[in-house]
Amino acid sequence: xxxxxxxxxxxxxxxxxxxxxxxxxxxxxxxxxxxxxxxxxxxxxxxxxxxxxxxxxxxxxxxxxxxxxxxxxxxxxxxxxxxxxxxxxxxxxxxxxxxxxxxxxxxxxxxxxxxxxxxxxxxxxxxxxxxxxxxxxxxxxxxxxxxxxxxxxxxxxxxxxxxxxxxxxxxxxxxxxxxxxxxxxxxxxxxxxxxxxxxxx
Numbered sequence: 095x096x097x098x099x100x101x102x103x104x105x106x107x108x109x110x111x112x113x114x115x116x117x118x119x120x121x122x123x124x125x126x127x128x129x130x131x132x133x134x135x136x137x138x139x140x141x142x143x144x145x146x147x148x149x150x151x152x153x154x155x156x157x158x159x160x161x162x163x164x165x166x167x168x169x170x171x172x173x174x175x176x177x178x179x180x181x182x183x184x185x186x187x188x189x190x191x192x193x194x195x196x197x198x199x200x201x202x203x204x205x206x207x208x209x210x211x212x213x214x215x216x217x218x219x220x221x222x223x224x225x226x227x228x229x230x231x232x233x234x235x236x237x238x239x240x241x242x243x244x245x246x247x248x249x250x251x252x253x254x255x256x257x258x259x260x261x262x263x264x265x266x267x268x269x270x271x272x273x274x275x276x277x278x279x280x281x282x283x284x285x286x287x288x289x290x291x292x293x294x295x
Contacts, residue, residue, distance in 0.1 A: 103146040105138035106153075113157055128162035135163075139172055145180040150188035167235070171218040175203055182216060191237045196281055199223040217242065225274060225284070240278060246271045 102110070112134040116127050135153075138145070146152075153159040163169070166185065173181035186193055194217040201214060201221045214221060221232045223244075230244040248271040254264045 102152075103149055104143040105135065105145050106149055108138050108143070109134050109153065109157055124161075131157060131162045132164070135169070136172065139169070139178055139181050140176060142176075142178060145178070145184040147184055147187045149184045167219045171201070171220060174214060174216045174218050175201070189237050191235065192240065192278060193217075194235075194242055194276075194278065194281060195285075196221075196223050197285075225276070226272070228272065230272075230274060241275050243273060243275055245273045 109131060112130050113127075116130050117123055120126065150159065153163075166189070170182065170185045173185060182193070185191070195215050196217055197215045199214040199217055199221045200223070201218065217223070217232050219232050219234065222229055224230075225244060225246075228246045230246045233243045233245055235242045247268040249266045250269045251266040253262045253266055255261070256263050
């Protein structure tokens, strides 16, 4: 039997430090602990630390991940924006998700760390790409079914303009035009069709 201890990844070491020493100077507060753990996890990602494939299982068992993670899809989005392959593999392992690949996707992002939302391949919530001749946005994933939902939108009404100053007082709302449920097979077929069209031209 191998008696050696598991070598913890750098993100887990950072989270362990925060978990152990959090609130030593300020007293007990679950709110501060939860905020600190979430900030530490994002710091590990943004600073480029290498994640282990089972890190999120470890976080569930040791750090009560569900209490402070809130939105794992947002973290997944950040792993792709920051091009941290080890981090997105860790999330996919935890969720049992086979990644959805669509080269040329993009996402509107203001990270403060320079441009990073263009030229994506892995789809995340908020990613935009062309589908069925229109621009669609990924809204959710269904990992059990192996599909995701993407929607196209259209304007509902017109903007309202002030008769006195000419400024826009309210912008039209956007409503769903088409909703698509897309599988890996659908993406594969679309990529093949695009490749054929490129060769034909």
